[in-house]
């Protein structure tokens with residue numbers, strides 16, 4: 288029946304074609320379209336998706352990357368991951384590239400990028416705390432999906448990623464669970480003060496999607512007995528007073544639409560502490576015209592990170608003892624002009640917290656909320672060491688670090704190492 292109908296339609300078109308051919312040599316658009324259709328090879332829906340994706344990828348290079356205005360202007364690229372303190376279990380860290388690739392193949396995962404963290408097949412090995420695992424299980428989430436197998440280790444390691452997976456494949460948890468982990472970790476170490484936050488921001492292209500994501504966060508963060516996490520939904524149409532009440536208490540995670548976020552940033556909230564940004568359905572955000580807003584928002588995330596490498600003739604153990612473990616005793620003596628004193632909680636080693644007091648009159652102090660340093664030492668081939676210091680500057684309000692201030696920060700780190708090295712050279716017994 289259907290075939291007959293179609294046949295009827297096409298013979299009418301053919302007749303029309305003939306008639307038109309007689310009247311005019313130029314074929315009509317309808318005739319042209321019919322001809323084109325006839326000439327076109329049949330393609331399956333899968334082939335159509337592949338063609339669409341190919342076209343999208345070809346046009347990618349026409350677009351500016353979705354980076355902040357400042358990053359684009361200064362050509363800033365990131366070479367180091369964010370520091371999260373998360374590590375997969377040893378057996379997974381030791382997995383060979385071949386073994387990782389075999390898992391990816393088995394799960395139909397395609398990756399692109401440098402040093403992609405290993406895939407992890409189950410939530411337990413991702414080291415989520417017991418209450419989180421329990422909550423997942425209660426919701427019937429026991430076996431991770433492919434995007435979770437690869438995406439969760441990537442984000443937990445502090446790396447940036449673009450995740451592409453089918454609808455309903457569990458993408459939301461890939462950005463929600465690591466954010467909950469970070470918020471919990473921060474809250475345990477240094478609770479968010481009233482008016483502070485958020486640590487993470489999720490931008491969604493619609494109110495509905497934002498609301499759904501917020502509910503997932505609420506649901507999963509409620510599984511924690513302690514500490515309490517405060518997510519906030521920033522969308523139009525929600526009572527602004529109740530939103531501001533949460534901001535006043537200090538907020539951990541914000542889920543927003545671009546408009547809702549803009550309104551909130553104009554009022555009481557800032558992104559000074561925000562380290563994690565998720566653009567849910569980023570392609571739709573761009574299609575809906577939020578590209579510039581998104582760049583501007585990233586610009587407000589007032590964090591500057593840079594890494595310095597330094598080679599030293601001293602082995603890692605000795606230089607780390609002097610420059611890190613005993614830094615509170617040594618550094619203020621060597622560099623009183625740069626560092627007034629260092630207070631230490633703990634024995635100075637791993638897990639200790641050191642508060643550095645800068646001298647009055649250091650122009651930057653008022654504009655910085657904090658600076659964190661992550662230092663790693665590696666043995667070098669000549670018996671010395673290579674140190675890698677990642678400094679993260681958290682600025683206050685809309686203050687932006689200048690190029691020369693970043694340079695001065697790098698020089699300070701280098702000067703500190705050189706001063707320690709000079710001391711070790713003069714005192715061969717010290718820290719040996």
Ligand SMILES: Nc1ncnc2c1ncn2[C@@H]1O[C@H](COP(=O)(O)OP(=O)(O)OP(=O)(O)O)[C@@H](O)[C@H]1O
Pocket residue numbers: 426427428429430431432435452453454455456457458459460
């Ligand atoms: N590993 C899992 N096992 C079982 N169910 C899961 C798993 N991960 C997520 N889910 C559930 O699957 C549903 C869809 O997940 P989710 O909304 O994250 O998909 P999505 O990929 O974000 O989809 P969309 O592209 O439509 O937003 C949710 O109800 C979620 O709780």
